[in-house]
Amino acid sequence: MKHVIRNSCALATLFPGLLTLASRAADPLPSWNDTAPKRAIIAFVETTTKTGSPNFVLLPERIATFDNDGCLWAEQPMYFQLAFAFDRVKTLAPQHPEWQTEEPFASLLKGDVKAVAATGEKGAMQIVAATHAGLTTEEFSKIVTDWITTAKHPKTGKLYTQMVYQPMLELLAYLRANGFKTFIVSGGGIEFMRPWTEKVYGIPPEQIVGSSLKLKFEMRAGKPVLVKLPAVDLIDDKEGKPVGIQLHIGRRPIAAFGNSDGDLQMLQWTTAGPGARFALLVHHDDAEREWAYDRESHIGQLNKAWDEAVARGWTVVSMKRDWNTIFPK
Amino acid sequence: MKHVIRNSCALATLFPGLLTLASRAADPLPSWNDTAPKRAIIAFVETTTKTGSPNFVLLPERIATFDNDGCLWAEQPMYFQLAFAFDRVKTLAPQHPEWQTEEPFASLLKGDVKAVAATGEKGAMQIVAATHAGLTTEEFSKIVTDWITTAKHPKTGKLYTQMVYQPMLELLAYLRANGFKTFIVSGGGIEFMRPWTEKVYGIPPEQIVGSSLKLKFEMRAGKPVLVKLPAVDLIDDKEGKPVGIQLHIGRRPIAAFGNSDGDLQMLQWTTAGPGARFALLVHHDDAEREWAYDRESHIGQLNKAWDEAVARGWTVVSMKRDWNTIFPK
Numbered sequence: 001m002k003h004v005i006r007n008s009c010a011l012a013t014l015f016p017g018l019l020t021l022a023s024r025a026a027d028p029l030p031s032w033n034d035t036a037p038k039r040a041i042i043a044f045v046e047t048t049t050k051t052g053s054p055n056f057v058l059l060p061e062r063i064a065t066f067d068n069d070g071c072l073w074a075e076q077p078m079y080f081q082l083a084f085a086f087d088r089v090k091t092l093a094p095q096h097p098e099w100q101t102e103e104p105f106a107s108l109l110k111g112d113v114k115a116v117a118a119t120g121e122k123g124a125m126q127i128v129a130a131t132h133a134g135l136t137t138e139e140f141s142k143i144v145t146d147w148i149t150t151a152k153h154p155k156t157g158k159l160y161t162q163m164v165y166q167p168m169l170e171l172l173a174y175l176r177a178n179g180f181k182t183f184i185v186s187g188g189g190i191e192f193m194r195p196w197t198e199k200v201y202g203i204p205p206e207q208i209v210g211s212s213l214k215l216k217f218e219m220r221a222g223k224p225v226l227v228k229l230p231a232v233d234l235i236d237d238k239e240g241k242p243v244g245i246q247l248h249i250g251r252r253p254i255a256a257f258g259n260s261d262g263d264l265q266m267l268q269w270t271t272a273g274p275g276a277r278f279a280l281l282v283h284h285d286d287a288e289r290e291w292a293y294d295r296e297s298h299i300g301q302l303n304k305a306w307d308e309a310v311a312r313g314w315t316v317v318s319m320k321r322d323w324n325t326i327f328p329k
Numbered sequence: 330m331k332h333v334i335r336n337s338c339a340l341a342t343l344f345p346g347l348l349t350l351a352s353r354a355a356d357p358l359p360s361w362n363d364t365a366p367k368r369a370i371i372a373f374v375e376t377t378t379k380t381g382s383p384n385f386v387l388l389p390e391r392i393a394t395f396d397n398d399g400c401l402w403a404e405q406p407m408y409f410q411l412a413f414a415f416d417r418v419k420t421l422a423p424q425h426p427e428w429q430t431e432e433p434f435a436s437l438l439k440g441d442v443k444a445v446a447a448t449g450e451k452g453a454m455q456i457v458a459a460t461h462a463g464l465t466t467e468e469f470s471k472i473v474t475d476w477i478t479t480a481k482h483p484k485t486g487k488l489y490t491q492m493v494y495q496p497m498l499e500l501l502a503y504l505r506a507n508g509f510k511t512f513i514v515s516g517g518g519i520e521f522m523r524p525w526t527e528k529v530y531g532i533p534p535e536q537i538v539g540s541s542l543k544l545k546f547e548m549r550a551g552k553p554v555l556v557k558l559p560a561v562d563l564i565d566d567k568e569g570k571p572v573g574i575q576l577h578i579g580r581r582p583i584a585a586f587g588n589s590d591g592d593l594q595m596l597q598w599t600t601a602g603p604g605a606r607f608a609l610l611v612h613h614d615d616a617e618r619e620w621a622y623d624r625e626s627h628i629g630q631l632n633k634a635w636d637e638a639v640a641r642g643w644t645v646v647s648m649k650r651d652w653n654t655i656f657p658k
Binding site for chain 1: 533562577598
């Protein structure tokens, strides 16, 4: 031990910042305050990954699923995919005079965001279907990439991909460093996420589960294409989340992370399996650094899932109390 | 070099079998004869994985998709999943008197396999839906596991999982050793494959793409379950294969392996991307060691895809000429 300490001291003389760096590197979750949620996460990872632990989980079974909107990135004042779809509607409106009177398009074009938001997930899907249908998967991917690398959030002026949560990026990395395979399971569109999730979250396209439109294989000028049809294939929300998990992963997660009632069934499904399980909800209670909303919100409503979390002892994160950083700097 | 050789000689004295073993280990595909298909596979892997190669492919893009029936394991005298379903029909028949007169059940119960086979993929799906519906995913998984570990093939008397192709097991391992992620993309049922593919092929449930029934999330006695409905979600065959690939993988494979017309669109989709691409068809031409069938077969018909393979220079494997071993010993 003395030998090691002497070496460290010698190194510290040469590189004064090194010890600070090393001690920070030892904390895998520096943006998390030392409160109950961080302790619960670390305890869960240790008990499921340490050889000899009674809760040890084999590598292939270490599946963790994350909601996206409101869990990995922000979702106010509207789902970011809806902002994307709004921009598409405005771009395409000259070719669709009927949208001036048809809802939810009419409200959208008048700038009445609240009226559009009130149509909920269903109205959102109508807009998505109307603006995405007829495109090939490659065309759509390019449109998303162009938008996500240029569009700015109306309040913060940041790129949307800069409005991801730093504590969750650390959590994703920490789980992966411990052999977990991380998946997104989102009500958002699977093809809307895939063009950028690998770069932003380190999650590849094949680990994205989301809502989808039906696809059709066609030959166009001798070249095969996949065309997005104006028909919903899966709404990966609420009861749809365990369905999406089974379809895409085929194995029950041992840990699941969400923030709203849309995640309740995913958390129920995850915690119903045997052995150690982990369920976490992010509570948006920081109006100063982010937004504050829960039981009455149109977007990201957290009501039933909150009650169940309290009753069942799931981890609830207060963004205000438990996170010292919200967005990456 | 001398030093290394001397060490090898010393080791060989101690462990006489070691050098033979080492030289065999140097050939990643020992069950493949040294003919054109093996050379084409190795050339493709080398050109896509060697740093500095003009065709170098980054690790996350190394996606390879494999058909299952007739490509990774045998499919005669009927798809093995159909044999499973037949056994289920026989087990459940006492509870379904109407099956005595309804097709394809009536033919099945009379033992008229040809009449059932003539109903094709559609008849197969009817049987699958009728025998699987109402079960939870966990119940179904248990039934499959019980069957696959006990049922024997009518001709060979082997377990069905012993009728996988040794050369393809080697190919899967070789690709994975070179950083490829291997997926199954099969017309067979996704939930029929998942209980055993990890053990048999080294392919985990989340890398299985297949035909599926719709699922429904329900609470049963306070416990969440996923129930299989008697409604098709996706037929992952022909035009459905690129659709299944996009839905589950979200990235175009750079290599695809099949054996029948059901794989044609997967091979078209795979080879239509930029850069080096690889497409291979297994031709069943070995009546002595396996089966011989192609253009006229009800099961695993190879007709259009064969013509296209010849026209486009895809690799066609003759089981008779190119494989020195068929099944694992």
